[in-house]
Amino acid sequence: MSWKDILITPVHQWLAPTVGSCLTCGKMIRAGGCGVNGFSQICTACYKLIPWITAPRCPVCGRAVGCPDCSRTGQGARNFLLNRSAVQYNAVMREWLAQYKFRGNESLGPLLAQMMNYAMRAMIEELRVKSAAPKHPFDIITFVPVSEERMLERGFNQSRTLAYGAARGARAPVLDLLRRSRHTEKQSSRNRRQRLMDLNGVFEPLPDAVDKLEEHLLSKHLTQRPVRLLLIDDVYTTGSTMDTCALVLHNICRELGRPAEIYSLTWARS
Ligand SMILES: [Zn+2]
Ligand SMILES: [Zn+2]
Structure with a gap:
C-alpha cells in the first residue's frame, strides 16, 4: 500500500492484509479477492463482468441466446451429445482470453x-438432474490440441490448462489423445463452410492414444457400458472443431470395440 493509498483508504481497511492487485484490472484487492465462489484473484467489479451461462437456451450446444445453428436444415447428427460453456464470449471475455x-x-x-x-460442476449437476447421470459422469477428460507450430510460439495449450481446471475433483484423468496433423488458418477469419472444409483431416489420434485409453479403462474395470469422454476447448463458435475431434475420439474407441458417449465443455460460447 503506497502513502497515497493510505491517505484515501478508510481506517478499518488499513488493517486488512493486502494480497496485491486484481489480475484483470490491476486494482488493489485484499485477501480473498471478490470473495464470491472462491475467486480470490479478481475484484468484485471484475467478477461482476463475467457473463456466466447459467441457463443455456439451446440444449444441444449450450448457447445462452436463441440458436439457429442446431436447428439448421442439414445440420445432421453431431458426433458429440451436447456442449456446455462457462461464459458468453463477449468483449471482456475476449480480452481476458487474448x-x-x-x-x-x-x-x-x-x-x-x-x-x-x-x-x-454446473454441467455435472445439470446432467444429474436432467438425465440421472452419476455423480462422476465422465471416465476421461481430453482436450483439443494445438499445432506444434503454435505450441512452440506460445509454449502452452490453453485447452490443456482448461481441461486440468475442469478435472479438479471430477475423478477422471486428463488424457492427451489427439494431435493436429497440420496447421490451420486462424478460424475466426473464416466462414462456416470454409471452417468445415479446413478442418477435414486436421485432427488425428496420437500414436499411443488407443493404448493409453485401453490401459485406463482396464485399470478402472470400465468394460461394460459406453466410454464417456469429455472434450475441452477454449471457445465454441460453430462447433465444427468439437465435431471433428469427437469423430476422431469415436474412432479411437472403435479401435477398442467400445461405443463412446462424447460431451463437450468450453470456456466460452460465441
Ligand atoms: Zn478488477
Ligand atoms: Zn444450438
Missing part, C-alpha cells in the same frame, strides 16, 4: 481454469 493466449499473461491461467471448474 491476454492469456496471445499476450503471454500466464497468471490468468489459474483464473480461467477455476472458471472452467465452476462450469464443470
Whole structure:
C-alpha cells in the first residue's frame, strides 16, 4: 500500500492484509479477492463482468441466446451429445482470453481454469438432474490440441490448462489423445463452410492414444457400458472443431470395440 493509498483508504481497511492487485484490472484487492465462489484473484467489479451461462437456451450446444445453428436444415447428427460453456464470449471475455493466449499473461491461467471448474460442476449437476447421470459422469477428460507450430510460439495449450481446471475433483484423468496433423488458418477469419472444409483431416489420434485409453479403462474395470469422454476447448463458435475431434475420439474407441458417449465443455460460447 503506497502513502497515497493510505491517505484515501478508510481506517478499518488499513488493517486488512493486502494480497496485491486484481489480475484483470490491476486494482488493489485484499485477501480473498471478490470473495464470491472462491475467486480470490479478481475484484468484485471484475467478477461482476463475467457473463456466466447459467441457463443455456439451446440444449444441444449450450448457447445462452436463441440458436439457429442446431436447428439448421442439414445440420445432421453431431458426433458429440451436447456442449456446455462457462461464459458468453463477449468483449471482456475476449480480452481476458487474448491476454492469456496471445499476450503471454500466464497468471490468468489459474483464473480461467477455476472458471472452467465452476462450469464443470454446473454441467455435472445439470446432467444429474436432467438425465440421472452419476455423480462422476465422465471416465476421461481430453482436450483439443494445438499445432506444434503454435505450441512452440506460445509454449502452452490453453485447452490443456482448461481441461486440468475442469478435472479438479471430477475423478477422471486428463488424457492427451489427439494431435493436429497440420496447421490451420486462424478460424475466426473464416466462414462456416470454409471452417468445415479446413478442418477435414486436421485432427488425428496420437500414436499411443488407443493404448493409453485401453490401459485406463482396464485399470478402472470400465468394460461394460459406453466410454464417456469429455472434450475441452477454449471457445465454441460453430462447433465444427468439437465435431471433428469427437469423430476422431469415436474412432479411437472403435479401435477398442467400445461405443463412446462424447460431451463437450468450453470456456466460452460465441
Ligand atoms: Zn478488477
Ligand atoms: Zn444450438
